[in-house]
Amino acid sequence: MSPPTSPRRRPRWLGLWGVLAAVALPACATNPNIAGVPSAAQDIGTCHRNLTLDDFYSISDVAPPVPCNSPHQSETYYVGTVTGALEAAKQRPSIELLFHAAGGLCPYQPVLRHLGARPRDTYGNLNPMARFPTKKEWASGVRVVRCDLVPADRKADEPPRLDIPLRDIMATSASARFRVCRNGSRQLPCSQPHQAESVNLSYTLPAQPNYSDTPGRLPVSRCRPYVEEFLGTSLRTRPDLVVLPEVTLAGTAGGVIPTVSCWVGSKAGGKLTGTLAPVSP
Amino acid sequence: MTTSSALAVRHTYPGVQAARRAAVGLATRPLLVAVLTGITWTAIMAVRMFVPGPIGLADQGDAGRLLCGLGLAKQYPWASDSFFTHATFTWVPHTYYGETCGIVGTGQPYASSQLLLLRLARLLTGPLGLPGALDTRALAVVSAVIIGVAIALFVLVLPGALWLRVLLSSGVGLVVADGGFAGYFASPYAEPAGLLGLLFLCVGLLWLWRSPAITLPRLLLVGAAALFTLTAKTQMVSFLPLIVLGLLIRPAARPFVPAGALRFLATRRGGTGPRAVTTTVRVLCHTLASAGRRLPAVLLSAALVVATVAYLGQTPKRVHEIAVYDNVFGTILVEGHDPEQDLRDLGASPKLASAANSTITSSNTAAVLPEYREFTQKVTQATVLRFYARHPGRLLRLASSGMQGVESYRLPGRYVSSYPAGSGHPKGASECRVCALTWVFKAFANTSLLLIGFWLLVLIAGLVATVHARLTRQERAVGLLAVFLVLSIWAQFWTVLLSDGTADLIKHMAFVDFLTGLCLPVLASCLVSVSRGLRRRTRRAEAVESERLDPVDVELTLVPAGVAAVRAPQTGQRRAPTPDPQPATGDRRRAGDSTGGLLRLRQGPVRVTAGRRLDRNDQDDLDAPDG
Numbered sequence: 001m002s003p004p005t006s007p008r009r010r011p012r013w014l015g016l017w018g019v020l021a022a023v024a025l026p027a028c029a030t031n032p033n034i035a036g037v038p039s040a041a042q043d044i045g046t047c048h049r050n051l052t053l054d055d056f057y058s059i060s061d062v063a064p065p066v067p068c069n070s071p072h073q074s075e076t077y078y079v080g081t082v083t084g085a086l087e088a089a090k091q092r093p094s095i096e097l098l099f100h101a102a103g104g105l106c107p108y109q110p111v112l113r114h115l116g117a118r119p120r121d122t123y124g125n126l127n128p129m130a131r132f133p134t135k136k137e138w139a140s141g142v143r144v145v146r147c148d149l150v151p152a153d154r155k156a157d158e159p160p161r162l163d164i165p166l167r168d169i170m171a172t173s174a175s176a177r178f179r180v181c182r183n184g185s186r187q188l189p190c191s192q193p194h195q196a197e198s199v200n201l202s203y204t205l206p207a208q209p210n211y212s213d214t215p216g217r218l219p220v221s222r223c224r225p226y227v228e229e230f231l232g233t234s235l236r237t238r239p240d241l242v243v244l245p246e247v248t249l250a251g252t253a254g255g256v257i258p259t260v261s262c263w264v265g266s267k268a269g270g271k272l273t274g275t276l277a278p279v280s281p
Numbered sequence: 282m283t284t285s286s287a288l289a290v291r292h293t294y295p296g297v298q299a300a301r302r303a304a305v306g307l308a309t310r311p312l313l314v315a316v317l318t319g320i321t322w323t324a325i326m327a328v329r330m331f332v333p334g335p336i337g338l339a340d341q342g343d344a345g346r347l348l349c350g351l352g353l354a355k356q357y358p359w360a361s362d363s364f365f366t367h368a369t370f371t372w373v374p375h376t377y378y379g380e381t382c383g384i385v386g387t388g389q390p391y392a393s394s395q396l397l398l399l400r401l402a403r404l405l406t407g408p409l410g411l412p413g414a415l416d417t418r419a420l421a422v423v424s425a426v427i428i429g430v431a432i433a434l435f436v437l438v439l440p441g442a443l444w445l446r447v448l449l450s451s452g453v454g455l456v457v458a459d460g461g462f463a464g465y466f467a468s469p470y471a472e473p474a475g476l477l478g479l480l481f482l483c484v485g486l487l488w489l490w491r492s493p494a495i496t497l498p499r500l501l502l503v504g505a506a507a508l509f510t511l512t513a514k515t516q517m518v519s520f521l522p523l524i525v526l527g528l529l530i531r532p533a534a535r536p537f538v539p540a541g542a543l544r545f546l547a548t549r550r551g552g553t554g555p556r557a558v559t560t561t562v563r564v565l566c567h568t569l570a571s572a573g574r575r576l577p578a579v580l581l582s583a584a585l586v587v588a589t590v591a592y593l594g595q596t597p598k599r600v601h602e603i604a605v606y607d608n609v610f611g612t613i614l615v616e617g618h619d620p621e622q623d624l625r626d627l628g629a630s631p632k633l634a635s636a637a638n639s640t641i642t643s644s645n646t647a648a649v650l651p652e653y654r655e656f657t658q659k660v661t662q663a664t665v666l667r668f669y670a671r672h673p674g675r676l677l678r679l680a681s682s683g684m685q686g687v688e689s690y691r692l693p694g695r696y697v698s699s700y701p702a703g704s705g706h707p708k709g710a711s712e713c714r715v716c717a718l719t720w721v722f723k724a725f726a727n728t729s730l731l732l733i734g735f736w737l738l739v740l741i742a743g744l745v746a747t748v749h750a751r752l753t754r755q756e757r758a759v760g761l762l763a764v765f766l767v768l769s770i771w772a773q774f775w776t777v778l779l780s781d782g783t784a785d786l787i788k789h790m791a792f793v794d795f796l797t798g799l800c801l802p803v804l805a806s807c808l809v810s811v812s813r814g815l816r817r818r819t820r821r822a823e824a825v826e827s828e829r830l831d832p833v834d835v836e837l838t839l840v841p842a843g844v845a846a847v848r849a850p851q852t853g854q855r856r857a858p859t860p861d862p863q864p865a866t867g868d869r870r871r872a873g874d875s876t877g878g879l880l881r882l883r884q885g886p887v888r889v890t891a892g893r894r895l896d897r898n899d900q901d902d903l904d905a906p907d908g
Contacts, residue, residue, distance in 0.1 A: 096648035
């Protein structure tokens with residue numbers, strides 16, 4: 001019986017460990033993540049391409065930005081700082097907590113500024129999305145929050161898509177995709193056929209115990225100056241257009257409270273496409 | 282076959298004669314039969330995966346975390362209703378930045394031995410003319426070949442007649458090819474590694490246990506299969522204790538300590554000290570001597586333990602967090618009647634009760650509540666185990682839910698579909714091209730007692746086969762495998778329930794279902810072996826009682842060493858005779874006399890009939906009790 005440590009037996013046992021290693025090593029996952037642009041270096045106006053669902057819904061995004069006149073999914077409109085109880089956490093809070101807090105960390109006013117909206121311009125079909133630092137960045141003290149705008153509409157089986165920058169888009173005809181219009185009471189982008197376009201004004205009337213929604217009694221005159229401000233001209237120069245207010249009612253103990261929102265549409269009642277705002281082609 | 286019969290055969294058609302010779306030749310070549318069986322099942326798997334169109338499994342969200350580790354992203358529609366309702370096969374290269382590749386929000390890719398198969402599939406994707414950097418249809422081809430190899434090995438290691446081994450191995454093939462598992466082999470999930478690993482583990486253990494002592498090749502196969510299986514998914518850790526036990530059952534062929542030291546240890550009498558010390562030293566020396574023969578298995582077991590612990594250790598905390606969340610909010614609070622009290626028993630705030638029946642990403646998730654941070658610090662997997670230890674009655678409810686998951690067997694088509702878009706099948710359709718096991722599980726549906734009874738039957742049959750005195754070592758090995766399968770089923774069942782609760786239960790119970798399916802051919806093998814053992818006992822009893830052996834035709838068979846083995850058909854005894862070429866003149870001793878171990882041929886004419894060449898399996902039978 002040859003001793004087990006003889007040169008002839010040693011390679012066979014080495015072979016055993018070799019085969020085990022051959023099985024184990026490929027099972028080890030390699031980490032393909034590469035460093036990109038640090039969250040602290042994120043800038044307003046940068047555009048981002050996220051073609052996979054995992055990238056799109058990731059809590060952080062450090063991929064290098066792409067030109068805004070190339071296909072992309074989002075554009076940064078605001079870069080702020082995480083505040084409050086979350087800021088103090090030494091380890092990055094859970095994804096759920098961060099997404100829950102995102103609504104309060106991405107403000108509304110900077111959206112209008114970034115889009116170049118006038119006081120009478122409102123926007124729709126755009127959703128804010130927050131991006132936070134990576135775990136490593138958070139651990140090193142980075143508390144930047146990047147707020148992006150993402151189109152809400154998309155073609156079936158495709159990711160949401162932008163091909164032009166959103167900065168100051170309200171001054172162009174391309175803004176029709178992001179302006180608010182309606183068909184009846186259903187709101188839709190102005191790039192689709194519609195009956196009326198919003199002029200971003202609503203006001204509430206006093207509670208009325210015996211309210212009647214007879215159109216003739218609606219206070220149209222209060223909308224007129226705002227419609228003209230929206231159009232940038234007097235309605236007399238646009239005889240094809242008319243003020244089309246929309247009334248929503250809220251029932252209270254003291255009666256019905258009407259809320260009037262101001263819209264402008266075709267006097268003939270036909271469908272329009274595009275925006276009525278004074279924009280460049 | 283008598284001479285007259287031989288004469289009769291000689292006068293039949295030459296084609297029949299040739300076919301008979303081919304069949305006899307084939308039956309005497311187990312390796313050839315095994316290879317043919319394996320090739321056949323590879324073809325069967327390939328056909329069932331691709332004809333008339335390819336099938337797979339849709340992605341329910343787990344795929345990306347595995348394949349992103351290879352720098353790949355799936356190419357599939359963004360529409361949410363296509364996410365689950367169609368299988369997609371193509372993966373394209375993708376650059377991942379920051380922490381986008383990995384388990385959500387962690388940046389840590391999911392490790393699994395499945396990556397080995399995926400890398401092979403990636404190499405084959407281009408040569409097979411498939412699109413993308415990796416097409417999971419190439420994975421189906423790889424899996425079909427591996428399954429064929431496994432089936433061939435089953436033919437070689439199972440006991441019994443060759444035709445029976447082919448039949449039982451084909452039973453294994455039917456299990457693997459069933460609609461409940463086949464889709465995984467063209468999917469981006471980690472399950473294929475677990476399923477294939479378990480197949481080879483069964484083969485390896487059978488090969489290991491049929492030998493009187495372990496050798497390096499057997500250890501190699503079991504070790505590699507075990508490592509592959511244990512690193513497929515974290516839930517596979519349940520198999521580790523049983524694998525270790527299975528390795529330690531048999532000693533090594535040669536001890537792993539120098540022979541001289543072994544003899545020294547074995548003969549030490551402990552010196553001339555006090556009796557207790559003398560006895561202790563003697564026992565220690567004998568134990569060490571015995572342990573020396575199990576040292577290879579001990580070392581391999583230790584390596585497997587270390588590898589498994591390392592594999593589990595690199596699992597991101599997020600995975601554990603989600604598992605505990607699902608166990609508490611998706612299982613414990615749902616199955617209990619007082620969520621607030623249950624939370625108190627777990628050491629968590631009762632204010633989290635509003636999140637009962639939620640997932641961590643639900644709109645009513647507990648993860649956004651202020652009390653959740655404390656929950657993550659106080660409630661762990663160990664806490665959950667202690668909860669069940671203090672509330673053993675809840676285990677019954679948990680087990681009932683678990684049995685429903687096992688009996689459901691097939692993932693609902695609305696959850697993960699089998700067919701790709703454009704296949705002509707409706708959304709959420711499930712395939713059933715091979716459905717033998719599916720039909721069996723339909724019988725188990727909603728009848729947990731039937732399934733439990735089946736498991737117990739397999740366990741009892743395995744135990745009987747393991748200890749039956751008249752069974753060969755190969756037959757006992759199958760009995761041991763039956764015991765291993767049932768204990769593995771129960772270990773896996775409870776591991777899933779106690780770690781993840783009832784979340785994604787049907788998918789998590791896939792291995793329980795798979796091993797249950799394997800129990801069917803293994804049970805059949807056990808029953809055949811036990812019945813053979815009973816027949817041997819009957820023949821032995823008859824031989825003992827019989828005092829006269831009528832002179833009959835003696836079958837002369839050549840063994841590889843060239844020594845004649847002689848069988849007297851009446852008694853069923855076979856002995857390798859000690860040569861006695863000089864029978865005494867006038868000696869009228871009968872054939873079958875076994876004086877002093879000699880089998881003497883009688884003087885006078887003896888009709889020698891045709892026999893057959895013994896192979897290795899028959900040699901083992903010669904070593905069997907009364908063989």
